[in-house]
Amino acid sequence: MLAFAIRRMFQSIIVLLVVGLVAFSMFNFVGDPVDSMLGQERTDADVERVRIQLGLDQPFPVQYYKFLQGAVKGDFGISYRQGRPVSQIIAERLPATLELAFVSAVLAIIFGVALGIFTAIRRNGWAANTIMSLSLIGVSLPTFLIGILLIYIFAVELGWLSSFGRGDVVDLGWWRTGFLTKSGLLAIILPAITLGLYQMTLIMRIVRAEMLEVLRTDYIKFARARGLSKRAVNFGHALKNTMVPVITVTGMQIGSIIAFAIITETVFQWPGVGLLFINAIRFVDIPIMAAYLMLISVMFVSINLIVDLLYFAIDPRLRLDKTKG
């Protein structure tokens, strides 16, 4: 277990170093940072001064080391477009994205697991079949079309919910939350459904497939033969044993939720880091792109690491296999 954990952590660190190298190269090779900081009227002395100030006169490994040092402290320089520190801009916008991701993950897990169990137990019922066919359409629809469709139904035609922004937010000093106002809560519904729908169908399909697999096994037959109630068999015996793959997939999907938030945030003009990133790409704002890249890799890599370790901790069979092999 310990050896596995150490090896896994080592791998994660290498991934982060590689991503860091990519982000660092973006700074240095895409456009000239000196050019973007100095205006038209500059002297050679100015250029030299800025080069030394930015540390561009030092050898490559030293520059990379300094970049990593800055990145660990959260220092990514100044946005080319907004002229403010990148860390400050991101810190302002991160709460919006995290709240959105949190709500859609919760929705996806609750409805995904519930519908998965339902469709597995009532395998041939008409309701289960309808849900399965609908989920197929849900998977094929691109995220942005789902968002537009929801806006059309609930904002344009029915006029129940707002179609853009976060509504009123409450400033807690270090975190601006939309959870405490009515308009904030109403505003998060549509984006959260848009973002969580794909993950929900995915979780539903996996829970269903795993449940069907487990329901066929001998110990379920035996449990039924013992006369246990349906409830005890389905939830106490079957559901428990389907949880391992579900946790893995769910964990991996949390990373995707944060990445796909870029699309949802654009459709709903949600003021989070995803919208910031898309605008950074459109205006080639390298510091923000690099910082977003690092931020999201740290999230992805740590989520993957935690999921792998959890996997190991939850399923005793895996531990046995590893020590033998």
Added chain:
Amino acid sequence: MFNKIHDNIFRALNSDFLYSFKHSPVAIVSFIVALTLVLGAVLAPFYAPHNPFDPATLNLMNGFSAPMKPNQFTGEVFLLGTDDQGRDVFSTILYGMRISLFVGFAAVTFAMVLGVSLGLIAGYVGGWLDALMMRIADVQLTFPGILVAMLIFGIAKGFTPIDQRDQMAIWVLIIAIGLSEWVQVARVVRGATLVEKNKEYVQAARLNGRRSGGILIGHILPNVLGSVLVIATISLALAIIAEATLSFLGVGAPPTKPSLGTLIRIGQGYLFSGEWWILLFPAVTLLALALSVNLLGDWLRDALNPKLK
């Protein structure tokens, strides 16, 4: 020679493959839909009512005409209506689909060439080269493809001179989507190569004194092409959606050369003012295209998988 061609045609017509196609209504319908859309897009210059890329043929007075209703100023009738600039929606969809399909096919071809060659080499040669490539693949797989494509698009945009960015956007898009999809191809091809290279026919070829390059291309490649074909089809659907998503987000095809995604982006602006046709028709076209290609890919996977027979 002629006999050989005749033989091959005869074999193709009597194959399991065709049998499975004829007995799958889903496959037939999606094949017809996909073929109609592709032909419709390719032949667009011959029958489209307008050329939306030619500003000289546009009349701003025609703007916002509803489908099949005469325009209130000019009295012209448009099958699917017009957008804000008076462009015929039917024609913009046809021309937009050309761009979407071109980017899709080019990106998939690029991903296939890269993925197949790297996968073959990694699987056949092995050693540190294999380890290096697979580690790169692992790092890339940590991130969703669409994010990788966005990032590559952003970096490539930084490299292109500002005055050429609009013209280069399509090519940058192709490279970005292609690079985001090669990993899956490389992994599948590598896996298949690892299996194939230990089989007797490869050993026989080696004993015959064929060089590694010849064995790879002449013997192993044809035997892994089946799985490549399946991924290529599914990748095409993914690439079309990826292109539409990027263009929709404003980091893809420019408004002067709109793809389906750009058209949906334009249409979204008129959702609240009641001009539903500017949005609806491109969206439905995109869905039909992506769904039919996707279903074809699904069927292909089942048809080529001997385990399911």
